[in-house]
Amino acid sequence: MRLKDKVAIITAAGSGMGREGAILFAREGAKVAVVDIDPKGGEETVKTITENGGEAFFKQLDVTDLPNLKKLIEDTFNKYGRLDIIWNHAGIPGAGGFGTISEKEFDEAMDINTKSAFFGAQYFAETIKETSKGGSIIFTSSVSGVRGSPMSQLYSTCKGALGTLARSLAKLLGKYNIRVNVIAPGIAETPMRFQFLTRTPQDNYDDNLNMLLKQVALGKLVDPKDVAYAALFFASDESAFITGVTLPVDGGYVA
Numbered sequence: 001m002r003l004k005d006k007v008a009i010i011t012a013a014g015s016g017m018g019r020e021g022a023i024l025f026a027r028e029g030a031k032v033a034v035v036d037i038d039p040k041g042g043e044e045t046v047k048t049i050t051e052n053g054g055e056a057f058f059k060q061l062d063v064t065d066l067p068n069l070k071k072l073i074e075d076t077f078n079k080y081g082r083l084d085i086i087w088n089h090a091g092i093p094g095a096g097g098f099g100t101i102s103e104k105e106f107d108e109a110m111d112i113n114t115k116s117a118f119f120g121a122q123y124f125a126e127t128i129k130e131t132s133k134g135g136s137i138i139f140t141s142s143v144s145g146v147r148g149s150p151m152s153q154l155y156s157t158c159k160g161a162l163g164t165l166a167r168s169l170a171k172l173l174g175k176y177n178i179r180v181n182v183i184a185p186g187i188a189e190t191p192m193r194f195q196f197l198t199r200t201p202q203d204n205y206d207d208n209l210n211m212l213l214k215q216v217a218l219g220k221l222v223d224p225k226d227v228a229y230a231a232l233f234f235a236s237d238e239s240a241f242i243t244g245v246t247l248p249v250d251g252g253y254v255a
């Protein structure tokens with residue numbers, strides 16, 4: 001029960017790594033707000049949690065809808081009388097093909113990958129900072145936000161910003177015992193990897209996958225559970241003195 005009595009919000013928890021995280025957090029004693037734009041996936045996550053004796057509720061939300069993101073954070077705090085963790089996990093691969101990327105595509109990627117995470121952190125901190133209980137903010141970046149990624153120019157721009165945001169907020173919010181950390185997954189075994197590897201007509205899925213896997217020391221895709229366990233560590237008091245760090249969960253890709 002590494003998260004006993006804690007309350008957590010996880011965005012994009014209707015699939016992939018967010019879903020694994022929600023199930024794991026609940027198993028470790030947290031009450032979990034499962035947030036996703038997709039009701040089918042979100043409800044499925046909640047069903048799995050409750051069938052296993054955990055506590056969770058689903059909130060359908062597009063994370064770019066900032067007034068409702070703020071409301072969800074405040075409502076979750078009011079529902080349970082506390083709020084300890086927000087894992088800003090939602091993101092999209094965004095357009096590829098530097099040279100032809102439109103302003104609309106740029107704004108869409110920034111809105112989901114960066115702006116929603118920035119405001120999610122801001123609303124969370126404003127909601128809990130005077131409670132003296134502290135809290136944990138987690139961002140999902142990517143190995144493409146840590147090292148140069150010729151396939152992911154726009155995505156790298158969005159995700160790279162989360163590292164500097166986390167370091168800045170770690171300095172700012174330390175006085176409230178609010179910690180801010182980043183997970184940078186490598187290419188993971190979730191539906192999103194198909195979008196990553198076939199962004200442009202020139203992309204070939206198998207060629208791109210092989211090219212990336214050759215650079216992974218442990219030689220395989222990231223299991224969503226690997227990322228869920230990293231998030232659990234940042235969410236729990238086991239990482240009580242760790243803030244402002246970016247942790248690659250990538251089998252040695254960025255090494």
Ligand SMILES: NC(=O)c1ccc[n+]([C@@H]2O[C@H](COP(=O)([O-])OP(=O)(O)OC[C@H]3O[C@@H](n4cnc5c(N)ncnc54)[C@H](O)[C@@H]3O)[C@@H](O)[C@H]2O)c1
Binds near residue numbers: 011061092187
């Ligand atoms: N899959 C990878 O290879 C990989 C690698 C590095 C980082 N990431 C990052 O991990 C996060 C999610 O990836 P995953 O692989 O777990 O995804 P996934 O494809 O398994 O699930 C993504 C979920 O996000 C939800 N979603 C999409 N847009 C949303 C929005 N605007 N508001 C709320 N929910 C929304 C979808 O409905 C879906 O349930 C993203 O931030 C992504 O950039 C993924």
